[in-house]
Amino acid sequence: MPIVPKVFMLVIGLGLSIHPIYLILSRRLLMGLISKYKHWVVVVGIASVFSVLQWSDQALAQDTGKLRTAVDETRQHELPSMLQLSLKESIMLALENNLDVKVDKLNKDVRLxxxxxxLAKFDPTIEANVNHQQRAFPLNSTIDPITFQETEETPLSQVSGQNFGVELQKRLxxxxxxxxxxxNERTDLLFFNQSPGGRLDPEYRSNVNFSIAQPLLRNFGIDINKTFINVAKNNMAIEEHIFEGELMELVEDVTSTYWDLVLSIExxxxxxxxxxxxxSLLEHNRAQVKAGVLPSIEILVAEADVASREEDVLVMAQxxxxxxxxxxxLLNLPNMPLIEKLTVIPVDLPRLTTDQISLQDAIETAFRKRPDIKERKxxxxxxxxxxxxxxxxxxPDLSLEGGMGLFGLGGDFKDDxxxxxxxxxxxxxxxxxxxxPLGNRSAKSTYNKRRIEAETALLTxxxxxxxxxVEVKKALREINxxxxxxxxxxxxxxxxxxxxxxEEQRYKAGLSTSHDVLMFQRDLAEAQGREIEAIIDFNKxxxxxxxxxxxxxxxxxxTMA
Structure with a gap:
């Protein structure tokens, strides 16, 4: 390749990828070089563009990595790695944040x-109407209704009117x-475009009517007409009992899980x-084997047991x-997503005593306070x-109906x-x-259906x-x-x-083996585990x-709000 193209490529490459050095060259020289070495310009330009893009991608990747690192550091700074909780705090957090509780609160609002x-079925209804009408029609007569003389033209009657009314209805x-x-109604009457004599024109008519209807058999009485209001109120109370039951279940779940965590930690x-x-036994055996006191098999026995216990530690950590x-x-802690690592440390200790209660008192208390039995009632x-x-x-549908009204008539609204x-x-x-209704099969079938539903509710x-x-007896037995x-x-x-x-003393005296010592150590660990499990089971x-x-x-x- 000639020297000039090499220099030219170097200048153009540096200019495009690092800094616009080519601006210091004279315009004539630059244009001449470009004209003479067009193909080199294309090649160098493409190479420079790829160089710039590669540099940009690397810079973007570095910036993105820095941003992610900053975000991770910020999140680690904001989120605690450890959280100490008492049982009371755990319950309060669950009641405040648990999603099931929020859903149950919405269900209560639906019942409201x-x-x-x-109640809206007894709301008053007001109805208003305004209308205008106009009619023009021929009369079946050749006698002028005003002059009472025969005419060659067919008499034409024209009626126009406006009507306004207001009606208020209410069910008690x-x-x-x-x-x-x-x-109120206004009427204008014309014959041959003339007002007829002997009558008001325009004519204003008003009336006020009051009517009442009282059922005497079917749908009679406040209790019957408020049936579905009372049903809706009871449904609201049922929803509150359901909500209370959900809270009770949540408190038990939180408490049991809290003690499960305590159990796992212990x-x-x-x-x-x-x-x-x-x-410790493994180290002792290694020293004894090295001293020639014990056979090498004792190291293998101890190592196998250490590996087994390491596995147990891993399982308990999980x-x-x-x-x-x-x-x-259950707690649904705000700003602490489950995906983040968080060590929860329970601070409460389990109980070891309880108050005694007789079976009869316990059953009576359950019948009186349990929300599910309140719900069934x-x-x-x-x-x-x-x-x-x-x-x-x-x-039968027997109703007493009555009404009264007043009428007004005048040539204007005031007189009316x-x-x-x-x-x-x-x-x-x-x-x-x-x-x-003959047969009344619809009402009879509904009555039979409601009666069967009532019997079913009683049996339930x-x-x-x-x-x-049974549950109370079981619970008291578990406690005892x-x-x-x-x-x-x-x-x-x-x-x-x-x-x-x-056994450790016997082992040190040479009267026992590593296998026996390890077996007794495992027996001790199992006994300690059973004691802890018994205490936690008692609290649960x-x-x-x-x-x-x-x-x-x-x-x-x-307390229920």
Whole structure:
């Protein structure tokens, strides 16, 4: 390649990829070089563009990496890596943030709208109308209705009018229908484009009417007409009982998960202590083998046991993370997404005692306080209301109806309403209206359906009472059993500790083997684990009993809003 093209490529390449050096060259020289070496310009330009793009991608990648690092550092700075929680704090956080609780609150609001919907059936209704009409039609006569003389033209009648009316309707909770109507009408009448004599023109007519209808058999009485309002109110109460039950279940879930986490942490401590004991024995065996006191097989036995206990530690560490995630799911901590690592440290200690309660008192408490039995009783009340309403619909429809009205007439609006005040023109009426559906199969089938539903609700309540009795007995048995388990497990742990210590002394004296020492160490770890499990099971049995008796919210100092 000639020298000039090489120099030219270098200049152009530097100019495009690093800095516009070519601007310092004279314009004539630059244009001449470009004209002479066109193909080199193209090649160098393409190469320079690729160079610039590559440099830009590298810079962008570096900036993106820095940005991600900054975001990660910020998130790590904002989110705590450790969170200490008491049981009370855990319950309060769950009640505040749990999504199931928020859904149940919305369901309560839906039931409130049902009450408003039923009350709205007794809202007054107002209706207004305004209209204009005009008619022109020939009369079937050749006699002029004004002059009473025969005419060659066909008489033409023209009528125009305006009407305005207001009507107010209202149904009372006694079943009474009330209606008030006010109407005003203006009429203009022309014959042959002339106003007829002997009458008002224009003519104003007004009337005020009041009517009332009271059912005497079907739909009679406040209780019947408020049936579905009371049903809606009971449904609202049922939804509150359901909400209370959901809160109780959430509190039990949070409490049980909290104690599960405590159990996993304590079991991890036991496994770690067991691992340290096995490692200590391994180091001792290595020293003894090196000194020629023990055979090399003792090292292999100890190493195998250390590996097994390391596996146990890993499994327990996983259980802790699982329990942490479950607790965090229930709490739904704000600004702490589950995807982030967070160590939850429970600070409360489990209980070891409880107050005694008799079986009869426990069952009576459960029947009185459990929300599910309150819910079933409310539902049974609803079924009774619907049966009474359906039974009322079997009756004939007999209504007492009455009404009265006043009329006014004048040549203008003022005279028209003056006639209303004089009470000279009026009307009234009163009577009975009877309607009897032949067969009445629709009402009969509805009544039978409601009666069966009421019987079903009663049986459901009785069955729930049996279930509650069984659950209460089971809960009290679990508490008593776990208390006994704790005492037995504590004794077992003490004996296992003594056995392990004595076996270690025998081993040091050359009267035992590594296998025997490791076996007794495992027995001790298992005894300690059973003791911890018994204590945690006892605390979980306590919260289960509180749930079964319906006192769990009260015991946690939680009041229904």
């Amino acid at each position: 709208t049902d009450i408003v919907f039923e 909770q006694t079943g009474t229908d009330i209606e008030v109507e006010i109407e 079991l991890l401590k036991v496994e770690q202590e067991s691992l340290r004991a096995a490692q 259980d802790i993370e699982d329990d942490e995630d479950e607790l965090r799911r 409310r539902d049974l009340t609803n079924r009774g209301l619907e049966v009474n309403h359906a039974k009322n619909q079997l009756l 309403f003056a006639g209303l005040r004089n009470n000279d023109s009026f009307h009234y009426q009163a009577g009975l209206v009877l309607s009897v 309540l009785k069955n729930l009472e049996l279930d509650i009795t 059993t776990d208390l006994k388990r704790i005492k037995v497990a504590q004794l077992s742990t003490k004996l296992a500790q003594r056995k392990a210590m004595e 049995a306590l919260v289960y009993a509180q749930h079964v008796l319906g006192t769990i919210l009260e015991d946690a100092d939680i």
